[in-house]
Amino acid sequence: MVNVENLNVKFGENHVIHDVNFIVNQGEIIGLFGISGAGKTTIVRVLTCQIEKKHWTGNVKVTDLSPAKKTNHSLILTNIGYVPQLELLNLYFDLSPIDNVEVFTSTYGKNKKEAIKIAKSLFKILDLPEDTWNKRVKHMSGGEKKRLSMAIGLIHRPSVLFLDEPTTGVDASKRYDILTYLKKLNQTLNTTMFIITHDLESALICDKAAILREGKLLEFDTPQKLISSLPSKGLVARFTVEHLNEKLIDYIKKFSAIKTLLRVGNEEIEVLMDDFEENLPKLIQYMIDNNIKINSMSKDFASFRRYFQIRIQEEEEKEKKFKDSEGD
Amino acid sequence: MYLGGLVRKEFGRIRSNKRTLLLLFVIPIILIVVFGLTTGVGITKLFTSAIITCDDMPTYDDFPNNSSKYDDTFISIMQYNTSSWDLYRYYNATNSEEYDNAYHNCYNFLKNGDIHIIIILPANFSESVENKISPVLIYYIDGSDLAAITAIEVAIQEPIALFRAETDMIANFTMMVPYLEFDVPFWESAILNYAIPIILPIIILGTTINLTSLSIVAEGPLPRMLVTPTAKREIILSKLIANSVIMMLQSTEIFIMISFFGLYSLGSLFYFFLVLLMIGFCGICIGLFISTLSPTEQSANQMYLIMFIMIILFSGSVLPLNADLQGVQIFINLLPLSNAVPLITDITLKGLFPNLENLFWLNLSSLIYIILAYIIYMFKKLEV
Ligand SMILES: Nc1ncnc2c1ncn2[C@@H]1O[C@H](COP(=O)(O)OP(=O)(O)OP(=O)(O)O)[C@@H](O)[C@H]1O
Ligand SMILES: [Mg+2]
Numbered sequence: 001m002v003n004v005e006n007l008n009v010k011f012g013e014n015h016v017i018h019d020v021n022f023i024v025n026q027g028e029i030i031g032l033f034g035i036s037g038a039g040k041t042t043i044v045r046v047l048t049c050q051i052e053k054k055h056w057t058g059n060v061k062v063t064d065l066s067p068a069k070k071t072n073h074s075l076i077l078t079n080i081g082y083v084p085q086l087e088l089l090n091l092y093f094d095l096s097p098i099d100n101v102e103v104f105t106s107t108y109g110k111n112k113k114e115a116i117k118i119a120k121s122l123f124k125i126l127d128l129p130e131d132t133w134n135k136r137v138k139h140m141s142g143g144e145k146k147r148l149s150m151a152i153g154l155i156h157r158p159s160v161l162f163l164d165e166p167t168t169g170v171d172a173s174k175r176y177d178i179l180t181y182l183k184k185l186n187q188t189l190n191t192t193m194f195i196i197t198h199d200l201e202s203a204l205i206c207d208k209a210a211i212l213r214e215g216k217l218l219e220f221d222t223p224q225k226l227i228s229s230l231p232s233k234g235l236v237a238r239f240t241v242e243h244l245n246e247k248l249i250d251y252i253k254k255f256s257a258i259k260t261l262l263r264v265g266n267e268e269i270e271v272l273m274d275d276f277e278e279n280l281p282k283l284i285q286y287m288i289d290n291n292i293k294i295n296s297m298s299k300d301f302a303s304f305r306r307y308f309q310i311r312i313q314e315e316e317e318k319e320k321k322f323k324d325s326e327g328d
Numbered sequence: 329m330y331l332g333g334l335v336r337k338e339f340g341r342i343r344s345n346k347r348t349l350l351l352l353f354v355i356p357i358i359l360i361v362v363f364g365l366t367t368g369v370g371i372t373k374l375f376t377s378a379i380i381t382c383d384d385m386p387t388y389d390d391f392p393n394n395s396s397k398y399d400d401t402f403i404s405i406m407q408y409n410t411s412s413w414d415l416y417r418y419y420n421a422t423n424s425e426e427y428d429n430a431y432h433n434c435y436n437f438l439k440n441g442d443i444h445i446i447i448i449l450p451a452n453f454s455e456s457v458e459n460k461i462s463p464v465l466i467y468y469i470d471g472s473d474l475a476a477i478t479a480i481e482v483a484i485q486e487p488i489a490l491f492r493a494e495t496d497m498i499a500n501f502t503m504m505v506p507y508l509e510f511d512v513p514f515w516e517s518a519i520l521n522y523a524i525p526i527i528l529p530i531i532i533l534g535t536t537i538n539l540t541s542l543s544i545v546a547e548g549p550l551p552r553m554l555v556t557p558t559a560k561r562e563i564i565l566s567k568l569i570a571n572s573v574i575m576m577l578q579s580t581e582i583f584i585m586i587s588f589f590g591l592y593s594l595g596s597l598f599y600f601f602l603v604l605l606m607i608g609f610c611g612i613c614i615g616l617f618i619s620t621l622s623p624t625e626q627s628a629n630q631m632y633l634i635m636f637i638m639i640i641l642f643s644g645s646v647l648p649l650n651a652d653l654q655g656v657q658i659f660i661n662l663l664p665l666s667n668a669v670p671l672i673t674d675i676t677l678k679g680l681f682p683n684l685e686n687l688f689w690l691n692l693s694s695l696i697y698i699i700l701a702y703i704i705y706m707f708k709k710l711e712v
Contacts, residue, residue: 088549089549089552091549092337094345103337105333106334107330107333107556108330
């Protein structure tokens with residue numbers, strides 16, 4: 001559905017995307033994760049024909065068409081949908097949802113009646129109350145606007161839908177609603193979805209997670225596989241340590257089986273180890289022997305959030321070492 | 329073709345913008361009604377005159393058949409028959425001393441604002457009429473009020489026309505302050521008709537620019553349109569179409585309103601309506617130009633204000649302009665009011681065919697604004 005080979009994007013001297021490769025199949029949900037400036041939006045803008053060819057190189061195919069060719073743009077844009085981050089950029093607030101559907105249908109040159117039928121079925125899937133359909137969008141709640149925005153992105157039945165930060169600015173409980181709706185749409189319509197997001201919870205519904213850092217694609221795989229690539233398949237021990245400080249952390253780190261140690265709270269640390277089951281008792285013993293007071297302890301599998309943190313931290317350390325060695 | 333839906337969308341957006349629509353359709357009504365009512369229905373005498381006759385044997389009031397007969401007719405018309413004039417004083421002066429005295433008095437009346445005009449009928453006035461020679465008529469008006477001059481010059485045509493009808497006169501008057509001789513009386517709504525050439529274009533330009541100047545900057549989902557197969561030029565074309573239709577409705581409304589309140593156009597009403605449309609179209613082009621040029625709504629509002637002030641200041645109606653530099657003249661010509669005012673004046677007050685040069689510049693400026701808007705819009709970076 002979407003193929004990206006050796007994608008490089010340069011704005012003048014600014015090399016923004018470095019050798020990115022990935023393949024996306026029909027019906028997959030892809031999460032694009034990365035801290036601000038990582039290049040998430042830039043990749044999506046290449047895929048949605050918004051960056052001129054002179055700025056990028058590589059072999060890119062969206063629904064088997066290359067955005068490199070200007071003549072393909074109109075076809076690609078018919079095959080894809082886009083849901084911007086802000087509803088203000090996607091909806092005419094002074095028009096009703098049905099009028100909005102009409103406007104955007106006309107931009108795709110599709111049949112109006114059919115589009116309204118599709119829209120109504122989408123509204124139903126998304127639980128948009130029927131009495132809001134003909135009232136101005138202005139009067140809808142934030143969550144309803146968000147869902148309407150998603151429906152508008154789908155009225156022309158695109159095979160790929162791009163969503164920019166669909167859960168940002170939505171309160172925690174609603175966030176899961178949005179994700180559930182997206183999954184529901186994905187399953188009913190078999191639409192391929194790209195979700196640009198800072199919200200690591202979104203990985204819950206993603207078939208593949210792409211992790212970007214400074215324009216490089218660090219990982220591209222299912223969240224489960226990524227997590228289980230951690231030492232001991234991602235088992236994590238969590239300790240609450242009294243009077244935790246940097247010195248103490250350095251001391252604990254000296255325990256040789258520890259692969260990664262993260263400070264996750266004021267007095268909390270999480271530890272990843274090789275041979276977890278075997279080494280956990282040894283670690284506890286080591287801490288007791290050294291008069292480190294453990295207030296509580298638990299074990300669990302790492303969340304995607306944790307994985308992301310570890311992976312980025314790892315990369316930062318690698319880079320630092322590389323720089324230090326260069327300095328010598 | 330995606331245009332249909334886009335145009336409908338524009339209508340939807342315009343419809344939801346109640347305040348602008350109110351301005352567009354209600355302001356003209358208010359202004360026209362106010363000006364229309366100000367003129368009254370012909371009961372009020374709008375102007376006051378003093379007349380000095382120089383014929384030898386004036387016998388006004390008891391009409392003997394002598395050589396001052398036509399002086400009397402004229403004075404009587406001034407006093408009783410006109411709808412727009414009142415006679416304040418009448419003097420007969422057969423020698424220079426009497427004349428100087430009479431003139432001196434009238435001069436003071438004029439100065440104090442008691443009268444608007446001093447009309448002088450020279451010694452051979454009645455004889456000229458009798459012998460079918462163009463009679464001479466001299467008049468003095470207060471030159472300090474530019475607006476009043478034209479109104480008075482227009483209104484003086486009424487008694488003249490009445491006089492000619494009364495006396496079956498074929499010869500023209502020779503005016504000592506000649507302007508244009510009108511054949512058709514149109515004093516019924518002198519103020520309205522006098523105000524039209526300047527007020528109307530200002531209303532139309534002000535409201536149409538206001539209508540369109542936010543139509544691009546204030547449209548949030550516009551960049552998102554570019555992630556659909558819609559072309560940029562279709563977007564701008566749909567705006568031009570929808571706003572032009574609204575503008576046509578406004579022009580029609582204005583046209584009907586002023587006809588109702590007694591527009592008496594000497595020239596063709598068709599040309600008059602056509603010129604209204606051209607002015608409105610120019611307003612829309614300027615509005616779209618402002619809208620593409622402005623990065624934010626606030627700056628669009630500021631530009632609207634600046635543009636509007638420039639249009640009025642350099643219209644030639646506020647300050648008498650006579651640009652020697654060609655560049656400056658072109659700049660002035662590209663501001664629509666400088667062409668719109670003379671065009672409407674020519675048609676309604678003078679009954680002329682619209683001046684081709686004015687027509688050319690008015691439409692050229694529309695074209696330039698819309699092309700600029702298009703170019704700027706095409707190069708504008710819009711990102712979702
Ligand atoms: N048109 C451009 N010209 C120059 N540099 C650009 C341009 N667009 C993006 N960049 C740079 O590319 C880098 C990646 O930007 P991008 O918007 O893709 O990040 P992002 O991952 O989407 O970040 P965020 O989460 O903040 O949206 C940034 O450093 C940005 O400054
Ligand atoms: Mg971004």
